[in-house]
Amino acid sequence: MTETPSSLRLGIAGLGTVGRGLVRIIEDMADLLSARAGRRIVIRAVSARTRKRDRGIDLSPYAWCDNPVDLAALDDVDAVVELIGGGDGPALALARETLGRGKAFVTANKALIAAHGATLAALAEKNGAPLRFEAAVAGGIPVIKALREGLAGNRVGGLYGILNGTCNYILTRMEEEGLAFDDVLADAQRLGYAEADPTFDIDGIDTAHKTAILAALAFGCAPDMDAVPCEGIRSIAPVDIDYASELGYRIKLLGIARKTAKGLETRVYPAMVPLASPLAQVGGALNAVVIAADPVGQTVYEGFGAGEGPTASAVAADIIDIARGLGGPPLGVPAARLETPVSIPREAHEGRFYMRLRVEDRPGVMADITAGLARAGVSIESLLQRGAALNGGVYVVLTTHMAVEAAVAEALTLFRQLDSVLESPTMIRVEGEPETPA
Amino acid sequence: MTETPSSLRLGIAGLGTVGRGLVRIIEDMADLLSARAGRRIVIRAVSARTRKRDRGIDLSPYAWCDNPVDLAALDDVDAVVELIGGGDGPALALARETLGRGKAFVTANKALIAAHGATLAALAEKNGAPLRFEAAVAGGIPVIKALREGLAGNRVGGLYGILNGTCNYILTRMEEEGLAFDDVLADAQRLGYAEADPTFDIDGIDTAHKTAILAALAFGCAPDMDAVPCEGIRSIAPVDIDYASELGYRIKLLGIARKTAKGLETRVYPAMVPLASPLAQVGGALNAVVIAADPVGQTVYEGFGAGEGPTASAVAADIIDIARGLGGPPLGVPAARLETPVSIPREAHEGRFYMRLRVEDRPGVMADITAGLARAGVSIESLLQRGAALNGGVYVVLTTHMAVEAAVAEALTLFRQLDSVLESPTMIRVEGEPETPA
Numbered sequence A, B: 001m002t003e004t005p006s007s008l009r010l011g012i013a014g015l016g017t018v019g020r021g022l023v024r025i026i027e028d029m030a031d032l033l034s035a036r037a038g039r040r041i042v043i044r045a046v047s048a049r050t051r052k053r054d055r056g057i058d059l060s061p062y063a064w065c066d067n068p069v070d071l072a073a074l075d076d077v078d079a080v081v082e083l084i085g086g087g088d089g090p091a092l093a094l095a096r097e098t099l100g101r102g103k104a105f106v107t108a109n110k111a112l113i114a115a116h117g118a119t120l121a122a123l124a125e126k127n128g129a130p131l132r133f134e135a136a137v138a139g140g141i142p143v144i145k146a147l148r149e150g151l152a153g154n155r156v157g158g159l160y161g162i163l164n165g166t167c168n169y170i171l172t173r174m175e176e177e178g179l180a181f182d183d184v185l186a187d188a189q190r191l192g193y194a195e196a197d198p199t200f201d202i203d204g205i206d207t208a209h210k211t212a213i214l215a216a217l218a219f220g221c222a223p224d225m226d227a228v229p230c231e232g233i234r235s236i237a238p239v240d241i242d243y244a245s246e247l248g249y250r251i252k253l254l255g256i257a258r259k260t261a262k263g264l265e266t267r268v269y270p271a272m273v274p275l276a277s278p279l280a281q282v283g284g285a286l287n288a289v290v291i292a293a294d295p296v297g298q299t300v301y302e303g304f305g306a307g308e309g310p311t312a313s314a315v316a317a318d319i320i321d322i323a324r325g326l327g328g329p330p331l332g333v334p335a336a337r338l339e340t341p342v343s344i345p346r347e348a349h350e351g352r353f354y355m356r357l358r359v360e361d362r363p364g365v366m367a368d369i370t371a372g373l374a375r376a377g378v379s380i381e382s383l384l385q386r387g388a389a390l391n392g393g394v395y396v397v398l399t400t401h402m403a404v405e406a407a408v409a410e411a412l413t414l415f416r417q418l419d420s421v422l423e424s425p426t427m428i429r430v431e432g433e434p435e436t437p438a
Helices: A018-028 A030-037 A068-073 A089-100 A108-125 A143-150 A163-179 A180-193 A205-219 A237-248 A308-324 A365-378 A404-419 B017-028 B032-037 B068-073 B089-100 B109-124 B142-150 B165-177 B181-191 B205-219 B237-245 B310-326 B364-375 B405-416
Strands: A010-011 A041-045 A063-067 A079-082 A102-108 A154-162 A249-260 A263-274 A285-295 A296-304 A351-361 A380-388 A394-400 A427-429 B008-015 B041-047 B078-083 B103-106 B153-162 B251-261 B263-272 B286-294 B297-304 B349-359 B381-388 B392-400 B427-428
Touching: A010 A018, A010 A308, A018 A030, A018 A180, A018 A308, A018 B427, A030 A041, A030 A308, A030 B089, A041 A068, A041 A308, A041 A365, A063 A068, A063 B017, A068 A079, A068 A089, A079 A089, A079 B205, A089 A102, A089 B153, A102 A108, A102 B310, A102 B364, A108 A205, A108 B349, A143 A205, A143 A285, A143 B142, A143 B310, A154 A205, A163 A237, A163 A249, A163 A285, A180 A296, A205 A263, A237 A351, A237 A427, A237 B349, A263 A404, A296 A308, A308 B142, A365 A394, A365 A404, A427 B349, B008 B017, B008 B089, B008 B310, B017 B032, B017 B041, B017 B310, B032 B041, B032 B310, B032 B392, B041 B068, B068 B078, B068 B089, B078 B089, B078 B310, B089 B103, B089 B109, B103 B109, B103 B310, B109 B205, B142 B286, B142 B297, B153 B205, B165 B181, B165 B237, B165 B251, B165 B286, B205 B251, B205 B263, B237 B251, B237 B349, B237 B427, B286 B381, B297 B310, B349 B364, B349 B405, B364 B392, B364 B405, B381 B427
Parallel strands: A010 A041, A010 A079, A041 A063, A079 A102, A263 A427, B008 B041, B008 B078, B078 B103, B263 B427
Antiparallel strands: A154 A249, A154 A285, A249 A263, A285 A296, A296 B297, A351 A394, A351 A427, A380 A394, B153 B251, B153 B286, B251 B263, B286 B297, B349 B392, B349 B427, B381 B392
């Protein structure tokens, strides 16, 4: 082979933590990347909010664009890497401009792909331009590649993911140290594990973005945030973590996507998972995804879901794929063939449930509770009355057999109307493991 | 897009369990595979030892070759799938013939790739023919893709794998039921979890093949079975499993590949891994691989490593990649750029060790043992004398600080010469987790 393939020339938009990590990979591993990709990968231009800031990397060899969208037009840029973030604005403009010109576009932006994944995939396919977003879900874990390529010979039944390291860190510390949510959150913010405004993470929105993307890849549909009802971890109390443990569970914030005979269910909520299940073992800031598919069975993927190194690793993998000429439809099937599945609404969800009620300690209360469950049509699996609650009354803790969420909601409404129930009851869903298709 | 891309036409050699699973995937999921691959995937011809056998699949639509090598020459076959097995013989002949003709070759054959991976990769590259072998390691877990593509922006420091489901099943049952190796093996054979001749599995040869392949992908070298010293699990006794548990470990058969300042170390041996480590959680017939790389950190991949569905899933993924036109060098870097690393010999291995000695219960014995260790230059981490052994004497169990394997071997030789040591001592290596590059 005498020909020397031309370099892949990058424009990078966004020079925060991940951008810096990517520049380091490309500079420090240039020869290794060239061997692996079959051609050199070089940075030609960069864009960020300010040029001056000291990032610990030398930007002088690269052209500078004040406006990131200008990167797409540069003649010596073949592929644009978007690390700006945000579901609209400059990130979206840059994606459209880049793909519209038939150039490759790599992004770590889950909000962008969750909101515009299908239209951007269609644009990419129309223009023969690669579109890749491995870093958008689960950081350094190559789970998008696994779904799109590694498991392409399977029908997926369902997947469960721990997709937000901040939430998993908080839940892990709450369990290990017996601390309240607010205290751990404050400490996590101090240590840099949580943002100053932690809403996106702890209210589950970040996990919902990622879940919508994984569902699209697993089930061949457009990412659809509207189909992902979302609850975060603010309401998780130490007492529920203790009861979970006693019942053989651990509480994790899950992104869930599963296909049943009734349609596609995508959800984000804190759930009790069995202590012996793979997801229960995933502690601290780690991410993990469990996928059940036919015929492969269950596979599990675990690693760090955020941070400079893991995220830059995923972006680099996309770039190397592009340099190698590895293409294929961004969402696993051509955009024109994406299906519109029947979305199972929240209230039609079937599962098992944990409830905790703080009630007056007097005769008849248990009868009221069991009568409420019977009226709602919810069947009890276990029911315990516990010693005095911290703030008066006693706790009643119960788990249900399989029930429809609407029925459980009805039971909770009935409970709230009882004089003997001293505060709004807590409900946490109980999960097993995702199931392969029947 | 008005063009209709041509079908990818397969010839399949070998119609055992995996071949049947593959035929089922291709027939049952034809439309889905076509959507994912961008073209239809069809079987044109098959070959197996006998045509008559009832395999539960209808072979009448497909041409039949008595000699598998003839598949490569068929004009209407674009890609050959080899499921015959064996490191040489017809599998190798078929690989050479297929790649020599510039056609794609997909195999599940670890012995073939471990022995001939580099020369076949060179042949494939010379002829512009894809060569893929995802199913050769860890069955349904897409770990070869993860190493070659998903982690391509990393330097790998090391990897540990549980790569043989039979061994992991046996070790798991020994631990859970307190049974002896021979009893579990006999039962596993009865249940079909172990072959009638289990040598390849339980003596670690199968794991060594897979380790050689993973090492090649991780470190950009040719697979080299001669560089993989290999010990199996025959000598693992229930008492060692019990002591491991007491010391906070679980015994697993590991395939290990790691790069240190001194060179590349590839090994297969049963090792004690910390109970809290990801590999310790992997029970029964599951496989798992833990990879430590920079900058991604540690990632873990888990699933079923054998059987019809998992293996066929991996073969199907390779076929879909080929149909999509995803290429790239089979071993991650071009064959001409594969490096020849310095191989760290077995005796230069540095690690921690567990030893169990059955000794006479009399004064002076502990002094002899500690003197032997001192003479060999091995430093003791913990030393326990235990109650009476089943067959007379008492057990002395010790763990070492970091030591060189040659020194431990010297200590074991000294122990064998002591009159007070009643049987050849047991030694099991103690492992932590693989480390990212410094």
